[in-house]
Amino acid sequence: MNKTLIMGSLLLLVLFSSCKNKQMGANNPNPILAYPVEAVAPQDVELKSVYPAVLKGQEDVDIKPRVDGFIDKVFVDEGAVVRKGQPLFKINSPTSVQAVQAAQSAYNTAKLDVDRIRPLAEKGIYSSVKLSTYENVLANAKGALNEAKAKLSWATVTSPVNGIVGTINFRQGSLVNNANVLTTVANTTNIIAYFSINEKDLLTLLKDMKGSTQAEKIKNMPRVKLLLSDGTEYEETGKIETISGVVDAVSGAVNFRASFPNKHGLLRSGSSGKVVIPQPISNVIVIPQEATFNQQDKVMVYKVLGDSVLQKSILVKATPDGKSYVVLDGLSAGEKIVSGSIATLKSGQKIKVKSLK
Numbered sequence: 326m327n328k329t330l331i332m333g334s335l336l337l338l339v340l341f342s343s344c345k346n347k348q349m350g351a352n353n354p355n356p357i358l359a360y361p362v363e364a365v366a367p368q369d370v371e372l373k374s375v376y377p378a379v380l381k382g383q384e385d386v387d388i389k390p391r392v393d394g395f396i397d398k399v400f401v402d403e404g405a406v407v408r409k410g411q412p413l414f415k416i417n418s419p420t421s422v423q424a425v426q427a428a429q430s431a432y433n434t435a436k437l438d439v440d441r442i443r444p445l446a447e448k449g450i451y452s453s454v455k456l457s458t459y460e461n462v463l464a465n466a467k468g469a470l471n472e473a474k475a476k477l478s479w480a481t482v483t484s485p486v487n488g489i490v491g492t493i494n495f496r497q498g499s500l501v502n503n504a505n506v507l508t509t510v511a512n513t514t515n516i517i518a519y520f521s522i523n524e525k526d527l528l529t530l531l532k533d534m535k536g537s538t539q540a541e542k543i544k545n546m547p548r549v550k551l552l553l554s555d556g557t558e559y560e561e562t563g564k565i566e567t568i569s570g571v572v573d574a575v576s577g578a579v580n581f582r583a584s585f586p587n588k589h590g591l592l593r594s595g596s597s598g599k600v601v602i603p604q605p606i607s608n609v610i611v612i613p614q615e616a617t618f619n620q621q622d623k624v625m626v627y628k629v630l631g632d633s634v635l636q637k638s639i640l641v642k643a644t645p646d647g648k649s650y651v652v653l654d655g656l657s658a659g660e661k662i663v664s665g666s667i668a669t670l671k672s673g674q675k676i677k678v679k680s681l682k
Contacts, residue, residue, distance in 0.1 A: 359677040362629050363664040365610045365656055372604040373645045374530075375552070376581075378520035382511030382594040383584070384486050391479040393502040394418030396495055403493055407484045407510060414482040414507055421477045428466070428473040435463040488512040491594070511594035516587045518551060518563065520600045521578035527568070533604065543568060549583050552599040559598070561586045610652040616664045617641070617650060624650070627670050629661035629678075636672040637662075 398415035401407060439459045446456040491509035495501055522530070534542035548562035563585035572579055583600055585592065617624050617639075624641050627634040639655030656662070663670060670676070 357675050357677055359679040360666055361664045362661050362678045364659055364661050365612060367608040367610055367658050369607045370611055370651060372606060372642060374602045376520040376522055376600050378518040378598050378600045380592055380596045380598055381517050382513040383515040383517055384512035385594055386485055386510050387506045388508050388510060389503055389506055390416055390482055390501050391503055392416060392418040392421050392476060396497050396499045396501060399497055401490050403490055405490045407490055409484055409487050411484050412481050413484055416480045418480045421480060425473040425477050428470040432466040432470045435466040439463045484510050486510055486512045513587050513594055516585045516592040518583045518600050521580045524572050524577050527579050547603050550601040551585055552601060554597055610656050611649050612652060613649055613664055616662055618667060627663040627667055633673060633675045634663060634670060
């Protein structure tokens with residue numbers, strides 16, 4: 326056999342093999358692909374529930390005048406730190422001054438009458454009954470005078486608590502009465518965070534807490550954290566103090582109150598934040614969110630059964646990092662799921678295992 330014939334035979338063999346391979350590829354348009362697979366196992370995690378909150382001082386007192394009149398002086402400025410009893414405003418109250426003058430005049434008259442009648446009564450010229458009547462008038466006049474002086478002292482408006490002065494709503498020369506709020510003094514030694522959670526979350530929260538009564542459960546609740554309006558975490562942890570005993574009929578929410586120490590004065594009354602309640606959970610399955618997909622209102626995974634996959638609905642809750650889910654129902658320890666690259670999968674599809682964790 327010459328060389329030309331041998332070369333021709335080899336060429337035909339190569340072409341035949343190539344055509345056969347192409348034909349085999351055409352007969353298998355969906356080759357079995359490899360996917361990452363992991364066996365789920367229980368672990369301990371800490372979930373966090375976040376709720377918007379309004380911050381108030383432990384005492385937020387509206388300062389109102391107890392007498393009518395014009396503001397003569399403003400002794401403090403907004404944001405000033407004041408002590409209990411410190412003067413805040415001075416009010417020029419003509420009616421209060423007139424009341425003191427009238428009471429003083431009545432007292433002076435009554436005293437003159439008693440001073441005049443007493444010697445005569447001692448000599449028997451007037452009866453002791455008449456003297457007692459004048460003495461009663463004097464006592465009433467003295468009481469009225471003391472009351473008028475006390476009301477006049479209200480012209481100096483003082484702070485009822487230690488705290489920080491808020492916005493001053495009226496300035497020197499303003500006409501005010503007891504319906505006007507001159508300012509607010511907030512005692513911010515501790516800050517109270519007011520927030521609410523829905524009834525379902527409340528039942529879940531209380532169910533996981535130790536204690537037979539609500540008071541015992543509140544006592545055993547973990548310390549809570551506070552996220553400030555800029556997203557940073559406040560340095561001090563707080564404590565839940567109360568849970569409302571009534572569910573709001575409109576919103577279906579329950580009001581909470583948590584207290585945070587404010588020794589550096591960073592927190593201000595009237596500001597906002599978010600209360601973070603940690604929820605430690607033991608012996609639960611955690612899976613990556615990339616292993617799931619949504620189908621209508623359900624969260625699904627691909628469960629590995631032998632060499633194929635099957636869609637499975639699960640109940641989940643997101644972890645604080647936003648990258649994983651805690652599986653509340655639908656998976657058991659030791660079961661295998663496809664842990665990623667699930668976009669090309671469908672239920673019943675055969676797969677190869679790329680990696681097994």
